[in-house]
Amino acid sequence: MKRTLLLSYFLTFVFAFSALAQQTVTGTVTDDSGEGLPGVNVVIKGTTEGATTDLDGNFRLSVAGNETVLVFSFVGMDPQEITVGSRTVIDVSMASSATELAELVVVGYGTQSKRFMTDNVAKLSAEDISGVPIPSFQNALSGKAAGVRVTQQNGKVESGISVSIRGQASVSASSQPLFVLDGVPLINDNESQNTSAVNPLLSIPASDIESISILKDASSAAIYGARGANGVVIITTKRGKEGKAQFSLNVSGGISSPTNTRDWLNSEQYIELFLEAGDNASWTDRTFVEARFDRYSNGTWGTPDQFDTDWEDVAFQDGHVKDVDFSVSGGNNGSTYFLGASYNETKGIIRSNELERFSGRANLSQKINDKFTTGINFNFSRVTIDRVANDNAFTTPLQAIAQSPLSPTHFGASDLANTGESGPFTRTVYANFLLQDEFGSYETIVTRSIGKLFGQYKFTDWLKFNTDFAYDIFNQTEDRWDGSRVPFQSTEGQAFASNVFTTNYVWSNYATFDKVFDAHSLNLVVGTEYNQSNRRYTDVTATNFPSDDLQTVTSGATISAGNGTKTAYAFVGFFARAQYSFQDKYIVNASVRRDGSSRFGSDNQYGTFPAVSVGWILSEESFLDNLSALSFLKLRASYGELGNSEIGNFASRGLFQGVSYNQRPGLVPTQPGNNLLGWESSKQTDIGIEFGLMDGRISGEIDYYKKDSEGLLFNVPLVPSSGPNNENGNNGTISRNIGDLENTGVEILLNGDVIQGGDLTWNVGFNIAKNKNEAVAIPEGNDIVSGRNLIREGETLNSLYLIEYAGVDPANGDALYYTNTENADGSIDRSTTNDPNAADRIVAGSPVPEWIGGLTSSVRYKNFDFSFTFQGEWGASIYNGGGRFQSANADWFDNQTTDQMDRWQNPGDITNVPQARLGEGNGSSHSTRWIQDADFIRLRNVTLAYNLPNSLLSNTGLTSVRVYATAINALTFTDYDGYDPEARQDAAARTSTPGQGQTFYSAPAAKTFTLGVNVKF
């Protein structure tokens, strides 16, 4: 009421100054649903005079005469020019602009129009994300945004997903971006108790998501300050709109299989190769091998009963997917609602790996009065996962490929009669995972609730205040049972039960000022945020069970281990952002955030993170008016400083912990302290051009960026003889800010509406990004080596570092390595040696790709639509740590890949596979023998759909029915002959970076074919 009064005062003021006004024009501006549109600019063309519509869409203006042209413009709508003529009332209905530029993009604490954005933000809408029935929604981001690399770690249904924006910017601190859902920074910690990751974001179904914004450059992410250094992924969930209730039901189902299988020796080949290996061994002969064959084959080898088991087939299973989601949304009388529920059941491609998820969501908002709106977003989900062991455990199903084909999977009827043995066969080369499968179980349940209570108070049209109280409550329980017949079980059964309970609370308060004065437009956000997280963990282990049928801890006679820990962290932040634009052409954006964290020592607790970006919309300039083909041209540049604080909660302190010796209490040092430990800071520069040709039919962006990470938080290895602690994941290291890392790159995005007919449209989107990653400075310039990875100045971070395999000596079948030592004159000695200890290691490959790209195409013809997305990566290498067992010319009794049949046999043979010599390690040292390029192009998803014509639906009350078929990971083009060029080892220390370029019995991703129907009414 008061506000309208103010406006009328203002208007009267205006009238007083335009005493020469001859005509008063009034009217109402509405949007396409008939609602009044506030904030629409009504400007007299050729002048800067005008008005803005009020809350109800009304305006009032004084014009000179009949010829006056009024220009109505509003972000997101097509502008309209209307000649006044003789009218005194002009009502205008504005239509949403179809072009991308008119879109609103969600950024931190607000939205910005894509047209006026000076930051680099990629946006994905619900259509981009939906229709992908895989439980992890991050999969849908793959190939869609330039510079964003999404990797599925392996083919397990709960597998960790790694998202990397513009290259890896950190070594030890996490490289994962910050995920924010409706304003809550999400708990994204892998809480798995067996080092094989469980993707914590599994709890969020894709059907809840309205849009995803990926903040890629410093200026956009700076408002998240201390946590924005790896980029920010903002997820916005669906909300209702005022109007009639809209129902939506989506049902889909499908089957999955592995994307790739490998060729392993069959029984005949196995016998041939290993007998030869026994003959060639100096310490034994073939009788030893034959004795082993007897044991592994249960006495059947060389007889008609000889087995030829395809163990790989046993480890995999046909998977399936069922996915249902249902939602209703709408609103009236100032309230809007979105209610949704979803169910997903995924049976994975690895035996005994399954997942089931229920989730529900309610997003409600209520306008209490003209000024005050409040609401609640609430989500609840429960995911139950049947799991298998991690990649390095003997009972992981994929380890079954190492079993001899001579072994049966189970004992037979004759065994039951003769020796009384039954069930899975026990005398295999490695423990038979089927024993774990049949007599053990491992279940993880993730229960999660994420929600937000919000309120918005509008002081005036241009000043509002938001308060958000958000929470993320995460609970993960793991129950593991090992029956007495499980491998390595000797305690009459064992039960393990663990419980993690983490809560994350965020309270944000911010004020927004948004005003247009003539040609100036100013948007200001000022706010504060407090974030607290608490984690409580307990577990207990029990042994000695009276029966294999009693499987919970209480039934065990002995409690053999127990743990209980608590930890917490807190962040306090102040932020401010201002965006100013002049004449809708010249734009400046500046932001600053000051964050304090409990993770750093009191000397270094706070950090300040500023950013600035500018933009110039050239296409609005008069000197470009003649270039009609160029519909849009914008130059933008940004610079900002961000922080990375994702290290342990007490990483800077020197600590001791309690231990038990013979059940007496003791103390042990666990972490060396570092008072100087501070933020990792990242300074990023981004320069970009956005353009549109032929009225936006072709549009694109080209960006160049440079990201300098300084003071990298790294666990520097300490000299082992100085006795640093080697447990609790410390591995004899100390946390230090040690050096500088640089990521530079180029991103190119192109979109084209190739065909824009009535019946036929075809749109193509293409993105490609290059990232070069280099360690620029390390203290004292010394190499830091950990395992097979190297950090060295001038090289890519975590380069693979191995001795170089040189093939086979034709004279004697020895495996050879290049010595690669440096001669006195500086040249490299390329002579070969058969002693791996005499060879120097070299930089053998990069764990991350240099180029990543995606191609998306959508065709619509009448009621059909067909779309697909390709994703590709070039420049990465993978080291297969399992190669030492799998492709080692019969070094030990593991089954080998068929290429090992090309082994050296006689003097003069030229081959790359050394002579088979049992147990002598001929060629089985870590070396480049098992490094391959991991370049690939993958058809990530392809969908064919048919929308039932309206004529069929008219009497049914349904608004639309869409029938579709989708394939995920349908095709993969690669020269890599391992399982999957994307799969990486999961049994690393609890780190979220994919195994630094290594794989070890990692399962390939699944390809899935589904059929579904989507009904709206």
Add this chain to the structure above:
Amino acid sequence: MKKNIYILSVCLLALWSCDDRLNIEPAQSISVEAALSSEANIKGILIGAYNEAGEDDSYGGQLQVISDLLGATNQLTWQGTFIQPREFFQKGILVDNTWAEQAWRNGYETINQVNLVIDNIDIIEDAAEADRVEGEAKFLRGLTYFDLVRHFGISWGASNTAPNSGVPLQLTGIVDYSADQSIARSTVADIYAQVISDLTSAMALLPATNDEFADAFAAEALLARVYLQQGNYAAARDAADNVIANSGHSMAATFAGAFNNDSDGSEDVFTFQVTNQTGANDLVIYYADQPTGGRQGDIAVAAGYTALFDDPVNDDRASFTYVSVDNGLDLTLKYSNQFANVAVIRLAEMHLIRAESNERLGTSIGATPADDINLNIRARSNAPALAVVDVAAILNERQLELGFEGFLIHDLKRTGTAVGTIPAADPSLVVPIPQDEMDTNPLMVQSLGYN
């Protein structure tokens, strides 16, 4: 207007910071300052050092298995799938061998922890208590340095003072790792000198009995072993004799009774404690089959061992094996209780040391060599008395009695006996300095024969 001001001030209050909420303390840890500032905590660090030394990387099993595999030719076979131990069996150890690395790391962790105890010993007020604590710390340090130099350094002998023949000597506890920790190798002579100094001091400081922890006789027994390795037979004989005569320990009534004890038996001079909740006994893991708590009978007793027995029929030790469920081979019964304590020193070794030293010196301190062997060792295993008890017989008896307990390679090295065709002084029998040490310590020089 008034309502607006009210609303505005509520909003401003909401912008107030929660600064003091940033001071959060860890719940499962205490600071370095707190850990080193009280008597109870220093004693706690000593207990923690026992736990550290008893871990599977060291005395919890891997050290003994390394020694057994390095010294073996036909006495055992390695059946397991792990590559690291196989390298020891094949006498072809790579510089990135993780067992070597873990033994090195864990040894120096133990050394650092006991150094912290010794550095802060003055905090203990009672003199007798302080002596006991210092004695135990020095015992553990002496034990660890002895095993480090036996494995990673060259054998005691002519080249004792050759540079880079031993291992780095750290005698001060480190909690502040901000300084450069590079350190060079000391000589074999230096390390042995420190070991003997520590154990002699421990002998003087420790009480005669000390529950399950090291006591004065444990220190003296270990000294006997050290002197024997040096060929200092007189000192070895006297130390062993004192332990036998005065420690109160006695041989178990049967051979089987000496092993697989949940709590220390009469024959145990020093053990690392293992329960079903704490400690590690990896000797079970590698020597036993799955139902017994092992992997799959990775180390099997071979014909070459049984051939050493003069009377395999009557001698209990020759049949102290069982047939593995996993692979049908013979496994030793010495490790058939997965929660048994790990014996580091048992009295039988003292008798063998006394007998060998007496024989070599032509003396009969405490007992004649023949009596020591026949009455004290062989009788309880029902082995008939040997007619001739000379050095060769005694060395063979060591294998019969102490087989699979981590002694063989060290006996071969000190007597200059070849391991099959490999001479005792061959570089391939010396464990290489771990790659991680080479990568981080510029003063470290790799052992002969390794890159």
